[in-house]
Amino acid sequence: MLNPLLRSFSAHFGESVKPRIFRAPGRVNLIGEHTDYNDGFVLPAAIDLYTWTAIAPRTDRKLVVFSQNLDEAAEIDLDSPTIAARDRWFDYVHGVAAMLQKSGVPLPGANLAVYSNVPLGSGLSSSAALEVSVASALLAASGQTLELTEIAKLCQRAENEFVGARVGIMDQFASCFGSVGKAILLDCRSLEYKLLPLPPGVAMVICNTMVKHEHAGGEYNDRRAQCEEGVRSLKRAFTAINALRDVTLVQLEGHRSDLSDLIFRRCHHVISENERVLATVEALRKGALGDVGCCMADSHRSLRDDYEVSCRELDVLVDVAGGLAGTIGSRMTGGGFGGCTINLVELGAVENFKQKVLAAYKAATQIDAEIYISSAGAGVTEVTNDD
Numbered sequence: 001m002l003n004p005l006l007r008s009f010s011a012h013f014g015e016s017v018k019p020r021i022f023r024a025p026g027r028v029n030l031i032g033e034h035t036d037y038n039d040g041f042v043l044p045a046a047i048d049l050y051t052w053t054a055i056a057p058r059t060d061r062k063l064v065v066f067s068q069n070l071d072e073a074a075e076i077d078l079d080s081p082t083i084a085a086r087d088r089w090f091d092y093v094h095g096v097a098a099m100l101q102k103s104g105v106p107l108p109g110a111n112l113a114v115y116s117n118v119p120l121g122s123g124l125s126s127s128a129a130l131e132v133s134v135a136s137a138l139l140a141a142s143g144q145t146l147e148l149t150e151i152a153k154l155c156q157r158a159e160n161e162f163v164g165a166r167v168g169i170m171d172q173f174a175s176c177f178g179s180v181g182k183a184i185l186l187d188c189r190s191l192e193y194k195l196l197p198l199p200p201g202v203a204m205v206i207c208n209t210m211v212k213h214e215h216a217g218g219e220y221n222d223r224r225a226q227c228e229e230g231v232r233s234l235k236r237a238f239t240a241i242n243a244l245r246d247v248t249l250v251q252l253e254g255h256r257s258d259l260s261d262l263i264f265r266r267c268h269h270v271i272s273e274n275e276r277v278l279a280t281v282e283a284l285r286k287g288a289l290g291d292v293g294c295c296m297a298d299s300h301r302s303l304r305d306d307y308e309v310s311c312r313e314l315d316v317l318v319d320v321a322g323g324l325a326g327t328i329g330s331r332m333t334g335g336g337f338g339g340c341t342i343n344l345v346e347l348g349a350v351e352n353f354k355q356k357v358l359a360a361y362k363a364a365t366q367i368d369a370e371i372y373i374s375s376a377g378a379g380v381t382e383v384t385n386d387d
């Protein structure tokens with residue numbers, strides 16, 4: 001992977017300087033969907049698909065960024081006062097640079113080349129992988145360091161304040177804190193986390209619907225607003241609450257008549273999903289894989305019916321997977337409206353799973369799905385040509 005990136009770096013910027021290279025992973029979320037921005041719990045794992053950023057200094061005040069995937073370059077003027085997002089891939093780079101500068105990191109001019117094998121826009125956090133690898137590269141170029149938690153928060157701010165997507169902290173956190181063979185139980189309020197070994201003999205199988213429905217961004221921000229509306233209404237009865245994290249299902253049921261049906265269902269998803277994350281962690285600790293599967297199935301149903309962020313293609317994949325021997329659990333993963341499902345599958349059943357899912361999905365949708373078998377991988381790191 002590194003050689004092609006180094007070649008395109010030299011082709012663009014000359015061979016005189018050897019760049020440093022930083023690699024950040026995408027992520028898959030085992031359970032805990034749309035809970036992060038409600039101060040709740042999530043259980044993601046970094047995957048072995050990555051974005052690499054090669055960087056070397058320039059003498060002027062520009063960032064020149066070349067995307068190997070898109071064969072396209074962009075220029076960012078570090079002194080430009082008129083910084084605005086342009087709805088393009090380099091917004092993520094620009095946003096990260098802007099947030100680093102805002103937090104007092106003195107950025108030098110630099111040449112950057114980026115390459116990613118995280119499928120773009122498919123719910124596996126290609127944007128967080130880009131942000132985190134670029135942030136680490138820019139920090140190195142400026143001779144500064146930041147704690148990983150601060151890097152994750154800064155990359156989230158780049159997306160919230162610069163790109164305009166009100167995402168939570170899960171993706172950036174997973175890209176920073178990924179650990180080989182482990183899932184990350186993250187408390188999105190305190191940012192305390194625990195690493196949890198994935199069960200032996202089980203593969204993480206990611207199925208890509210290959211669709212991304214267009215309204216995804218707007219719908220995501222709408223869901224956040226609906227959760228906030230729920231908190232405002234429930235706060236009249238429970239003054240101490242600050243987020244849906246603080247509300248129990250019993251409290252929600254008790255105040256059902258204070259909420260519209262839609263807001264009730266949104267809140268019901270979030271509150272029940274938090275419980276499912278904790279139940280999944282318990283089940284994983286006990287090796288009770290049947291219970292893990294039930295939590296994943298309930299999560300998918302709740303996302304489909306109460307939170308309404310699934311789509312036909314995701315439902316088809318989950319239905320097909322659920323009927324196959326060796327499937328432990330299956331659900332949509334990430335923001336929804338297309339993208340991927342995460343499936344826990346017994347190792348010996350993976351080949352059959354792949355063939356059956358590809359055929360049934362094609363028959364139902366006329367689309368060729370893509371399937372990635374991933375292990376849980378490491379978080380952001382500097383790499384050398386030998387890695």
Ligand code: GLA
Pocket residue numbers: 032033034035036037167168169170171334335336
């Ligand atoms: C996207 C966001 C995350 C999270 C998920 C849904 O991936 O970036 O912050 O909200 O959707 O769980």
